[in-house]
Amino acid sequence: MTPPDPHIAIRIAGLRTEIGGSTVHDDLNLEVRRGEIMGVVGASGAGKSVLLRAIVGLNRRAAGRIDVLGQDTAVLDEGGWRALRMRMGVLFQDGALFSSLTVGQNIQVPMDEFLNLPPALKDALTAMKLEMVGLSASTGRKFPSELSGGMRKRAGLARALALDPELLFLDEPTAGLDPIGAAEFDRLIRSLQRSLGLTVFMVTHDLDSLVAVCDRIGVLVDRRVVEGRLESLLANPHPWIQAYFRGPRGRAAMKA
Amino acid sequence: MAPSPGWFKSVHEDDRALIAFGGSWNLAAVARLEAELGALASPSAREAVLDLSAVETLDASGAWLLARTRAAFAAKGVPARYTGIKDAHAALIERIDHPVEIQPVAPPKAPPFIALLARLGDGATRAYSESLDIVGFLGLIVAALARSARSPQRVRLTSVVAHVERAGLNALPIVGLLSFLIGVVLAYQGVDQLRNFGAETFTVNLAGISILREIGVLMTAILVAGRSGSAFTAQIGTMRVREEVDAMRTLGLDPIDVLVLPRVLALTFVMPFLAFYAAIVGLFGAGMSALILLDMSPVQFVTQLNSAVHINHFWVGMIKAPVFGFLIALVGCRYGLKVKGSAENVGRRTTQAVVESIFLVIVFDAIFSILFSRLGI
Numbered sequence: 081m082t083p084p085d086p087h088i089a090i091r092i093a094g095l096r097t098e099i100g101g102s103t104v105h106d107d108l109n110l111e112v113r114r115g116e117i118m119g120v121v122g123a124s125g126a127g128k129s130v131l132l133r134a135i136v137g138l139n140r141r142a143a144g145r146i147d148v149l150g151q152d153t154a155v156l157d158e159g160g161w162r163a164l165r166m167r168m169g170v171l172f173q174d175g176a177l178f179s180s181l182t183v184g185q186n187i188q189v190p191m192d193e194f195l196n197l198p199p200a201l202k203d204a205l206t207a208m209k210l211e212m213v214g215l216s217a218s219t220g221r222k223f224p225s226e227l228s229g230g231m232r233k234r235a236g237l238a239r240a241l242a243l244d245p246e247l248l249f250l251d252e253p254t255a256g257l258d259p260i261g262a263a264e265f266d267r268l269i270r271s272l273q274r275s276l277g278l279t280v281f282m283v284t285h286d287l288d289s290l291v292a293v294c295d296r297i298g299v300l301v302d303r304r305v306v307e308g309r310l311e312s313l314l315a316n317p318h319p320w321i322q323a324y325f326r327g328p329r330g331r332a333a334m335k336a
Numbered sequence: 337m338a339p340s341p342g343w344f345k346s347v348h349e350d351d352r353a354l355i356a357f358g359g360s361w362n363l364a365a366v367a368r369l370e371a372e373l374g375a376l377a378s379p380s381a382r383e384a385v386l387d388l389s390a391v392e393t394l395d396a397s398g399a400w401l402l403a404r405t406r407a408a409f410a411a412k413g414v415p416a417r418y419t420g421i422k423d424a425h426a427a428l429i430e431r432i433d434h435p436v437e438i439q440p441v442a443p444p445k446a447p448p449f450i451a452l453l454a455r456l457g458d459g460a461t462r463a464y465s466e467s468l469d470i471v472g473f474l475g476l477i478v479a480a481l482a483r484s485a486r487s488p489q490r491v492r493l494t495s496v497v498a499h500v501e502r503a504g505l506n507a508l509p510i511v512g513l514l515s516f517l518i519g520v521v522l523a524y525q526g527v528d529q530l531r532n533f534g535a536e537t538f539t540v541n542l543a544g545i546s547i548l549r550e551i552g553v554l555m556t557a558i559l560v561a562g563r564s565g566s567a568f569t570a571q572i573g574t575m576r577v578r579e580e581v582d583a584m585r586t587l588g589l590d591p592i593d594v595l596v597l598p599r600v601l602a603l604t605f606v607m608p609f610l611a612f613y614a615a616i617v618g619l620f621g622a623g624m625s626a627l628i629l630l631d632m633s634p635v636q637f638v639t640q641l642n643s644a645v646h647i648n649h650f651w652v653g654m655i656k657a658p659v660f661g662f663l664i665a666l667v668g669c670r671y672g673l674k675v676k677g678s679a680e681n682v683g684r685r686t687t688q689a690v691v692e693s694i695f696l697v698i699v700f701d702a703i704f705s706i707l708f709s710r711l712g713i
Contacts, residue, residue, distance in 0.1 A: 179680050184441020195367050205366075207438040208400045217437040221444065225677055244363050244395035275431040276396055277424070 086150070089114045089247055089279040090135060095144035097127070097134055104130050106303040108144070114246075117273055117280040118307075119290045121324065122300030128283040131300070132249055135281065136170055137161060149247060166194050169245040173252045175236030177224040183235045184210070184220030190242040209238040214268060230261040234268070241272070248273075250282040254289045266292045287333035299324070310334075341365060342398065346376055353381035353414070355405070358390030361398035370401060377408035384409040389420025399425070399432040407435065473670045477600060480592045495598035496605075503564035503599075504606030508613065510563070511556055515614040518551055519543060519621025527629045536630060540637060541644040543622035549649040552615035554701060557660040560607065561693040565668035568599050569689040572672025573682035581673070591673065600665040607661025608654055615653060648713050656704050660697050667693040 085091075090112040097105045104127035112118045122128045133139040135146055137153060146153045149167055156164060177186045187206045191197055197205070207217055213234040224232055233253065240248060253269065254262035266289045273280050273293075284290055290297060291310065298307040301320045306313070314325055324330055342365025345356045355376070359365065377384075386406060391398075402418070409416035421429060446454060484491045526539035572595055575581050581591050619641070626632040632640075671689035675681050 179678050182441055182443050184439075188441060195363065197367055198371070201366070201370050203441060204404070204436075204438050205363075205397055205400065206441055207436045208396065208432065211436045212396065212431075217439040220439050220441045223443070241396070244397050271431075275427040277428070 087114050088112070088147075089149060090281065091145075091147040092135070093145045093147075095131075095134065095146060096142045097130055097139060098142045099130065099139075103142075103303060105134075105300075108304050110298055110305045110307060112279060112281055113296075114279050115277055116295040117269070117282060117293055118296050118298060119294035120281070120283045120298045120300060120305070121285070121290060123320065126300040127303070128300055129251055131305075132170075132251055132281065132283050136168065136249055162194075166190075166243050167245050168247040168249065169240030169243070170249040171233070171236045171240045171251065171253060173255060174229070175224065175232035177232060177235055177239065179224050182221050182223055183215070183227070183238075186224070186235065187220075187239045187242050190239065194243060205242075206238075209241055210235075212241065212272065213238045214264075229256050230258075230265070233257070233265065237268075237272075241276075244276070246277075246279060248278050248280045250280060250284075252284055252286075253282060254284065254286040259288075262286060262289060263292070265289075269293055287329055291333045340392065342369065344369065344373065348381065351380075351382040353378070353384040353409070354387065355384070356387040356390060357402065358392070360393040361391050361402070362393060362395045363397040366397045366401045373401060373405050374408070376405065377412050377414070381409075381414050384414050384416035386416060386418045387420050388418055388422070388425065391422065391425065394425045394428055396428065396432060399428045402429065403433040406433070470666075470670065474666065476592055477596060477666065480590070480597050484593075484597065490593060491601070492594065492598050495594075496602045499564075499599050499602030500606045502567075503560065503603055504610055507560065507563055507610060511559055511610055511614050512617045514555055514559065515547075515552060515618040516621040518555060519547060519618035519623075520625050522546060522551070522618075523622040523625030523629065527625070537632070537640065538644075539626060539630070540622070540632075540640040544619065544641045544645040545649050547618040547622065548615050548645060549652050550701070552618050553611040553653045553657050553660065554697070556607070556611045556614045556657070557664065557697045558694055560603070560610065560661065561664045561668075561690055561697065564603060565664040565693045566686045566690045568665060568668030569672040569675075569686045570682055572596075572669060573675035573685050574679075576673065576675040577677070577679060577682060596665075596669040596673075599669055600662060603661040603665035604658045605661075607664075608657040611653060611657035615650070652704070652708055652713060656701065659700060659704075663696045663700060664693045667696060 088111055090110070092108060092110040095105050095108040095110075096103065108131070110131075120128050120131065130139060134141055135148060135153075141154075148164060151160065151164060153161075153164070177183065178189065181189070184203075184206050187209055188202050191202050191205065206220060210217060210220055215231060215234050215238065219227070219231065219235065224235065227235060237253075250269070254265055257265060269280065269282075270293045272278065282289075282294065294310075296307060296309055297313055298305040299313060299316075299318075299321050301318055306316060306318065306321065308316070310325075313321055316322070325334075340359040342357070342359040342361045344358070347354045347356075353376075384406075386402060388402070406416040406418070418429065445451070522543045523539055526542040527536045530536045530538050530542070572581070572591075575595070581595070584591055584594060623634055623637045626637050627634065668689050671685040671692070675685050
């Protein structure tokens with residue numbers, strides 16, 4: 081066995097996943113390097129979210145190997161997963177905030193679960209996270225139902241960042257936001273990624289955010305991922321990839 | 337190589353406070369060292385220097401603690417600065433190092449007594465508006481029924497049949513099992529108690545009257561409220577959350593016609609059958625117990641039942657059944673349509689629907705009791 085490469089955050093080899101008897105991914109390979117933003121695109125139903133869920137351990141795999149932060153997730157026991165979960169944060173599509181808790185309490189859930197911190201310190205760290213994602217301090221005692229979609233995403237991001245993870249997963253971070261809000265969210269992710277040194281794995285539909293923030297792009301076609309920089313994907317002859325990036329929306333995003 | 341855990345060393349050189357930080361300065365280190373560092377800032381020094389040259393890794397929480405330490409010195413009138421910031425950490429320290437307002441995260445709470453008063457008042461006004469609302473909803477249904485009576489093709493027969501199947505046919509096993517057991521329980525208790533007076537054969541009267549008149553229909557209503565009333569709320573509520581009900585309106589469909597009326601008709605129609613079935617199975621349970629306990633043959637049991645129990649008892653039970661079915665469907669559908677916002681709300685409304693429909697069933701049972709007693713039935 082080769083020792084884990086410290087520059088690779090996620091390595092997927094030969095992954096096959098099945099849902100309800102149909103194969104979603106087959107012999108899928110993907111590498112995400114540390115400190116980069118990897119965007120994953122694909123047609124609706126191509127299995128982008130399934131891939132994300134497989135990496136964070138929410139879906140079972142049928143075959144293949146997934147290494148996250150140098151650890152083979154297939155052999156992890158419960159304690160190993162717990163330790164790994166502390167090092168990664170996930171932002172679900174609509175934030176997935178717990179609706180019975182305030183935003184601040186939501187951010188403190190992982191702190192309570194994994195660490196034993198005095199309340200004053202938790203409040204201070206929560207205030208810091210809120211400020212980091214661009215929410216005002218008074219948002220902390222509001223309930224998720226009182227927030228707009230964009231604010232819920234920011235709050236979800238603050239919760240994902242609560243334990244200062246190394247690895248951040250984003251599921252369609254800009255879906256449902258207006259173009260201005262989406263662009264702001266892109267900038268936020270970019271600046272957080274730079275200052276916190278995060279590795280970001282991002283599933284998206286949004287061509288603008290793909291072009292604006294992603295270092296590399298993985299395209300899910302034919303149950304596999306074709307990865308590369310934007311320029312190399314533009315040269316890829318696959319018809320879906322051509323249609324995606326050369327279509328009217330793709331051209332508009334790249335002109336911007 | 338794993339980075340070493342975070343540490344700090346504090347030295348006083350002349351009038352300079354020198355604090356050296358090192359190791360991995362992350363959330364774990366913050367949790368460990370926060371209190372210790374908080375006590376460090378003293379006004380005695382003229383200048384404070386935070387030496388970061390030994391810091392191996394830094395995360396946002398670590399940067400926050402550094403910033404707080406610096407701010408603590410500054411607050412005591414001691415100018416503090418960083419030295420030895422690594423390039424990799426500079427951006428993070430710059431991002432974090434500014435004052436942030438801290439606010440509590442718990443939702444605002446009123447003092448207990450005021451909160452109690454507020455809840456009392458809230459409950460009273462809500463009870464009032466709820467009762468108005470339920471009468472309004474009843475009116476909506478009656479109006480829809482009248483429309484359907486004028487043009488019967490408006491009634492969605494397929495939907496009605498589907499709900500009859502789900503709420504009626506599919507409930508047969510559980511209703512039967514429960515009624516059978518209740519019959520057994522009544523017979524056993526009756527025999528035990530009446531034996532003291534040597535009147536154990538009157539168990540048949542006891543079980544017959546109570547099952548036919550009250551327990552058969554009441555048990556059925558409670559089960560149907562838990563099974564179907566809750567399902568109505570959850571189904572319609574989920575449609576509300578997914579905006580399907582609004583979509584229906586924009587397509588020119590009346591949710592009362594499409595969703596409420598079939599359910600109300602189905603449950604009103606099917607309840608008497610369920611109650612009848614429950615009564616028969618309950619009597620069967622009682623009869624079996626009589627056979628075992630009193631050695632009373634089925635023929636004897638039926639003869640005794642025939643002479644002891646007037647047919648009116650049966651009719652009293654049967655008359656109540658459609659009313660209970662109507663009430664359960666009404667309450668279930670009403671709470672379903674009242675769902676707003678999130679999935680959590682569906683759960684809460686479902687609970688409310690079950691509680692309220694059982695409450696109403698028993699209230700109406702009491703009203704029926706008084707009514708029939710006045711009428712001498």
